[in-house]
Amino acid sequence: MAMGRNSADRAEGEQRKMSREKLRRSLKVFQYVLPYKWPFIWGMFFLTIGSLLFLAIMKLPGEILNIISGESKYGLSTNMAFFVVIALLAVQSVFSYLRVQLFAVVSEKSMSALRRDLYQKLVTLGIPYLEERRVGELTSRITNDVTQVQGVVSLTLAEFIRQIIVFLGGVFIIVFTMPRLALIMLATVPIVVISAMFFGRYIRKLMRARQDQLAATNVVVEETMQSIQTVKAYTNEGFEVKRYGLSLTEMVRISLKAARMRGLFAAFIIFVMFGALFFIIWQAAQMVEQGIMLKGDLLDFAVFTGIIGTAIASLGSFYTEIVSAVGATERILDILDQPSELTLDASVTPNTQRFKGEISYRDVRFSYPSRKDVPVLKGVSFDIAAGRKIALVGASGGGKSTIMQLLLQFYNLESGEILVDGKSIYDYDLTHYRHNIGIVPQEVMLFGGTIRENIAYGRPGASDEEIIAAARKANAWYFIHSFPEGLDTIVGERGVKLSGGQRQRVAIARAILKDPAILLLDEATSSLDAESEKLVQEALNKLMVGRTSIIIAHRLATIRDVDCIYVLDNGVIIEQGTHDELSSVADGAYNALAKLQFELA
Numbered sequence: 001m002a003m004g005r006n007s008a009d010r011a012e013g014e015q016r017k018m019s020r021e022k023l024r025r026s027l028k029v030f031q032y033v034l035p036y037k038w039p040f041i042w043g044m045f046f047l048t049i050g051s052l053l054f055l056a057i058m059k060l061p062g063e064i065l066n067i068i069s070g071e072s073k074y075g076l077s078t079n080m081a082f083f084v085v086i087a088l089l090a091v092q093s094v095f096s097y098l099r100v101q102l103f104a105v106v107s108e109k110s111m112s113a114l115r116r117d118l119y120q121k122l123v124t125l126g127i128p129y130l131e132e133r134r135v136g137e138l139t140s141r142i143t144n145d146v147t148q149v150q151g152v153v154s155l156t157l158a159e160f161i162r163q164i165i166v167f168l169g170g171v172f173i174i175v176f177t178m179p180r181l182a183l184i185m186l187a188t189v190p191i192v193v194i195s196a197m198f199f200g201r202y203i204r205k206l207m208r209a210r211q212d213q214l215a216a217t218n219v220v221v222e223e224t225m226q227s228i229q230t231v232k233a234y235t236n237e238g239f240e241v242k243r244y245g246l247s248l249t250e251m252v253r254i255s256l257k258a259a260r261m262r263g264l265f266a267a268f269i270i271f272v273m274f275g276a277l278f279f280i281i282w283q284a285a286q287m288v289e290q291g292i293m294l295k296g297d298l299l300d301f302a303v304f305t306g307i308i309g310t311a312i313a314s315l316g317s318f319y320t321e322i323v324s325a326v327g328a329t330e331r332i333l334d335i336l337d338q339p340s341e342l343t344l345d346a347s348v349t350p351n352t353q354r355f356k357g358e359i360s361y362r363d364v365r366f367s368y369p370s371r372k373d374v375p376v377l378k379g380v381s382f383d384i385a386a387g388r389k390i391a392l393v394g395a396s397g398g399g400k401s402t403i404m405q406l407l408l409q410f411y412n413l414e415s416g417e418i419l420v421d422g423k424s425i426y427d428y429d430l431t432h433y434r435h436n437i438g439i440v441p442q443e444v445m446l447f448g449g450t451i452r453e454n455i456a457y458g459r460p461g462a463s464d465e466e467i468i469a470a471a472r473k474a475n476a477w478y479f480i481h482s483f484p485e486g487l488d489t490i491v492g493e494r495g496v497k498l499s500g501g502q503r504q505r506v507a508i509a510r511a512i513l514k515d516p517a518i519l520l521l522d523e524a525t526s527s528l529d530a531e532s533e534k535l536v537q538e539a540l541n542k543l544m545v546g547r548t549s550i551i552i553a554h555r556l557a558t559i560r561d562v563d564c565i566y567v568l569d570n571g572v573i574i575e576q577g578t579h580d581e582l583s584s585v586a587d588g589a590y591n592a593l594a595k596l597q598f599e600l601a
């Protein structure tokens with residue numbers, strides 16, 4: 001029994017420590033506010049003075065009632081009281097204006113810096129981390145979560161502090177001027193505060209669940225829109241609508257549960273606060289009847305009790321908002337604390353030294369981090385001299401793309417090593433290293449924008465002449481030139497749809513502009529028409545001159561003249577040699593593949 005209690009105590013202690021730890025961690029986000037500490041401090045100053053002025057203004061109705069009853073405490077006339085109110089209001093409105101502006105500067109600038117850092121972190125994270133997460137989940141960090149934190153920095157925190165000042169000021173005034181009534185009132189406050197904390201914690205949990213569910217719902221939309229053609233081709237619109245509907249229903253369920261709790265919370269606050277308010281007013285009215293209290297003081301009391309009640313009620317909801325922002329900060333920091341694979345430090349001058357292009361794979365073994373138990377490469381070794389061309393062929397799933405992805409350092413090796421120019425690839429600066437590698441992927445995705453931008457992606461800042469020269473070499477200039485807008489033609493999601501062959505040629509122009517020492521070509525699986533195929537092949541041949549090239553070939557006809565062909569099967573190289581050598585092995589794997597293709601053709 002005693003042991004049970006001990007462990008329960010420990011668990012509770014740990015939880016408390018955890019949440020304090022969490023809060024301390026969340027405060028790290030305030031480092032983004034630090035550069036704007038002066039506007040923040042000035043904002044706080046105006047906020048404090050503004051709140052005190054508010055209390056002073058609220059004191060005046062009672063005083064005016066006292067004046068007209070001939071019982072003024074401060075010896076003011078009605079006219080003077082009016083001028084005092086006007087003066088205070090003028091100052092308060094100027095202060096409010098300044099406060100809103102200052103907090104806007106702080107929150108907008110600091111949060112856009114946070115967004116920028118978060119985005120920079122996202123793009124510099126390694127592929128394995130990104131692969132494990134859904135796109136919608138990651139974008140939700142940068143949109144929803146930052147918005148939530150921004151809400152706190154811009155408004156909630158200020159309001160929270162304002163209400164605390166108003167609450168403390170109000171209590172001070174009441175205790176100071178009407179101690180007896182204050183006692184009655186303060187007896188009800190702890191009940192409200194304790195219940196507010198209890199409710200707040202529960203509501204926070206529900207709101208977090210709602211946020212997560214909303215992200216999950218958005219993921220459905222994003223995924224469907226990304227693969228809308230597949231959805232339509234399989235006539236799965238109904239299925240997707242149902243999937244989205246189910247996700248929405250779950251969100252509504254959680255939202256309504258949260259709303260029920262919030263409603264209960266509001267109802268509770270109203271009942272207790274207003275019940276207490278009228279109870280106290282009733283007490284005060286009796287004191288006025290007995291002549292031990294001024295009429296104006298009764299009004300004061302009612303006003304301040306109302307102010308204190310409102311402050312407490314809003315403190316609860318601000319508290320909830322702040323706590324849910326702490327949750328958002330945690331998720332943001334989780335990402336920011338991940339190690340980047342490279343730095344984007346502009347002060348470091350890029351090493352532009354060009355590789356010779358020798359490549360060696362030495363007993364490379366690898367399995368994907370997400371499927372550790374499935375070995376994909378089981379001891380692959382080969383050497384490519386600088387400027388040579390090799391091809392990888394073999395059945396689907398053999399590990400051809402994996403070999404390329406490892407060369408691009410998308411993943412870390414399990415054992416073995418990959419050397420470029422005699423040095424382990426992991427010993428190079430990653431940016432410099434990837435700078436030396438060009439890739440023409442199987443499926444070319446163009447960015448939404450002009451053709452010029454898409455080609456210049458290979459070397460941002462390239463001149464029009466250079467872009468056109470690259471387009472010419474890539475056999476792309478002819479079709480680009482035929483568009484009325486030429487290089488300014490918009491492609492991608494909202495623009496002209498280019499054919500597969502055209503997109504490939506844009507990718508080739510991009511690679512020509514990049515001018516890498518090492519080239520990775522992933523042959524398109526979908527066959528192009530003969531004319532387009534010829535244009536692409538010609539462009540590729542020009543692109544490969546003077547570069548070490550690795551080609552993933554699906555059609556053996558395109559790799560007759562490469563220096564060496566490696567046949568990959570289930571993660572091992574089972575045959576290697578030139579086309580002629582391999583063709584002469586009567587029952588070899590290469591010949592079997594060739595035969596299969598011939599039969600299929």
Ligand SMILES: Nc1ncnc2c1ncn2[C@@H]1O[C@H](COP(=O)(O)OP(=O)(O)OP(=O)(O)O)[C@@H](O)[C@H]1O
Pocket residue numbers: 131368370371376394395396397398399400401402403
């Ligand atoms: N990102 C990944 N995470 C986990 N497993 C992966 C990943 N990419 C590929 N695989 C697995 O690794 C194995 C090799 O895939 P890889 O793409 O290298 O083969 P491939 O020879 O290029 O095939 P294809 O010719 O069809 O493109 C496959 O079993 C595949 O399922």
